[in-house]
Amino acid sequence: MRPIEIRLPSDTSVLEPLQLIIEAVGKSAEVEEDDLSLLSVAVVELAKNAMEHGNENDPEKIVTISFDIFPNRIRFHIDDEGSWEPEKALGFNPGEGEELLLTRGRGVLIARNLAKWVEFGLTPEGKTRVTLIWPLT
Amino acid sequence: MNIKQQMKGDVLVIALSGKVIGGPELMEVKSVFQKAVDQENNKVLLDLGKVSWMDSSGLGVIVSGHTTLSRAGGALRILNATKKIHELFIITKLITIFETFTDEQEALNSFGE
Numbered sequence: 001m002r003p004i005e006i007r008l009p010s011d012t013s014v015l016e017p018l019q020l021i022i023e024a025v026g027k028s029a030e031v032e033e034d035d036l037s038l039l040s041v042a043v044v045e046l047a048k049n050a051m052e053h054g055n056e057n058d059p060e061k062i063v064t065i066s067f068d069i070f071p072n073r074i075r076f077h078i079d080d081e082g083s084w085e086p087e088k089a090l091g092f093n094p095g096e097g098e099e100l101l102l103t104r105g106r107g108v109l110i111a112r113n114l115a116k117w118v119e120f121g122l123t124p125e126g127k128t129r130v131t132l133i134w135p136l137t
Numbered sequence: 138m139n140i141k142q143q144m145k146g147d148v149l150v151i152a153l154s155g156k157v158i159g160g161p162e163l164m165e166v167k168s169v170f171q172k173a174v175d176q177e178n179n180k181v182l183l184d185l186g187k188v189s190w191m192d193s194s195g196l197g198v199i200v201s202g203h204t205t206l207s208r209a210g211g212a213l214r215i216l217n218a219t220k221k222i223h224e225l226f227i228i229t230k231l232i233t234i235f236e237t238f239t240d241e242q243e244a245l246n247s248f249g250e
Contacts, residue, residue, distance in 0.1 A: 012160040019158065019190065037221055041192050048159055048194070103201045106193040106229050113228040 003066040003077070010051035010080075011059040018065075019044055029069045029136060039074075039134055042114040045107035046078045046130050054080025054128050076132040084128050086120040138162050140169060148245050149178040150216075154187035157195035170202035170213075179211020180248045182241075186217030196229060203234065212236075216244050 006021060008014045022040040031039055047063055055061035064079045086108070099105070112118045117133035138155040151169060173181055183199065185191070203213045215237040218226065226232040238244035 012158075015158050015160065016156060019156070037190055038224075040190070041221075041225075044158070044192055048192075100230055100234060101200060101204060103197040103204075104193070106196055110193055110225060110228055 003068045005064055005066045008047065008051075008063045008065070009059045010055040010057050010061050010063060012048070012051070015044055015048065018047060025067055025069075025074070026134070029074050031074075031134065031136065038114045042111040042118075042132060042134070043076055043078070045111045046076075046118070046132060049107050050078050050080035050128070050130070053084045053086075054082030056082070070136075072136050074134045074136065076134070078130040078132065079123055080128050082128055083122070083126055086128070138166075140166065142169065144178070145182075145245055147178075148180045148182050148248050149173050150182045150184060150241075150245075152184040152187065155189060157188055157191040157198075159192065159194035163194055163198045166198045167201055170205045174205055174209040174211070179206055179209045181206055181211065181213045182216050182238075182244050182248075183213060184216040184241075185219065185222055188219065188222060191222050191225065193225075193229075196225060196231060199235075200231065212248065214238065214244055214247060216241055 008018060019040045022043045023036040026036045026039045043065065047065060050063045051057055055063060061081045065076060067074055067076045108118065111132065115132045115134055119131045121129050121131065123129045138153060138157055141152045143150050153166070170181065173179070181202070206213045215235050217239060218237055223237070226235065236247060238247065
């Protein structure tokens with residue numbers, strides 16, 4: 001089966017609908033009820049990063065979220081229209097030292113901890129792609 | 138998201154409810170902290186018990202509130218963080234900055250210590 005795609009403008013007003021969609025996806029894959037909101041937090045964090053760093057919050061630019069449900073995992077791809085360098089754009093560890101008091105920059109840290117697997121790469125067209133794996137028990 | 142405010146003694150209790158998700162609404166929370174300082178209500182207890190969903194944007198605003206209040210000589214403490222929100226505090230190590238409580242009276246008393 002081909003992955004299912006969700007296409008979103010880079011506009012924070014779509015984050016709440018996205019949260020609901022991702023929880024519905026999780027529910028259909030039998031993610032435990034207690035974990036649904038953690039799944040949606042992880043995906044929404046990465047979608048926000050794609051909007052900001054990849055698409056510069058330009059509502060005309062699209063973030064594409066696609067997902068495949070496998071027997072033991074859900075795989076999400078979060079693609080934007082940029083080719084940003086994650087380590088440059090997110091070039092600090094938000095969980096250490098004085099950076100603890102920064103008001104931003106925690107999204108990837110949270111997503112990585114909740115999802116267990118988050119990897120930055122490129123689409124075949126050279127745009128930024130984040131892959132998130134959510135294990136199913 | 139809804140915001141309710143109530144003075145309890147000399148502590149301003151701010152209760153958030155609903156989803157704390159990125160967007161313009163968060164600026165409202167930020168301005169509540171600033172207004173508290175402007176009105177010299179520097180002791181603030183943030184009740185998160187009715188927050189159903191929160192992400193890093195919400196944490197960022199809470200950190201901003203902490204900084205605003207600390208600079209004014211006050212403090213921001215957290216009440217009733219749900220298990221999931223508490224997990225976000227642990228992941229981001231913000232748990233090392235904030236005092237968190239599950240009992241309101243205990244939280245209110247802590248400001249006098």
